[in-house]
Amino acid sequence: MQRVFTAAKKKAGIExxxxxxxxxxxxATHQLxxxxxxxxxxxxxxxxxxxxxxxYVHWVPNYREVSEAGIDLVAALEQVDE
Known part of the structure; x- marks a missing residue:
């Protein structure tokens, strides 16, 4: 797989x-x-x-804030359904 990936990068001009x-x-970082x-x-x-x-968490400086915001969003959606 690595060789295929490297060949695809080369073909795309990615250095x-x-x-x-x-x-x-x-x-992983983007998901967090x-x-x-x-x-x-x-x-x-x-x-x-x-x-x-x-x-992976150390790459996301505000992970706790982002994570808690996601929880708050879900809670807000549940309130709309009620």
Whole structure:
């Protein structure tokens, strides 16, 4: 897979260094930024321990705020349904 990815980057003219694991890292970081709960991300990434997943949190400086905002949004939607 790495060779296919590298060939696709070369064909697209992308010179930035990084492999498939960089995509995985970017996905995890963006999901946390969007407010995904860390346990859901843990499951998606297939990590046995949430401590492994928590390594991505340091890339999201306001993770707690973003996470809590997502929870508040869900709570607000539940109130609309009532």
């Amino acid at each position: 930035k260094v990084g492999g498939i694991h960089s995509l995985r890292h970017a996905y 930024e969007a407010g995904m709960h860390i346990h859901k991300l843990q499951h998606q990434l297939g990590h046995r321990s949430v401590h492994t997943t928590s390594r």
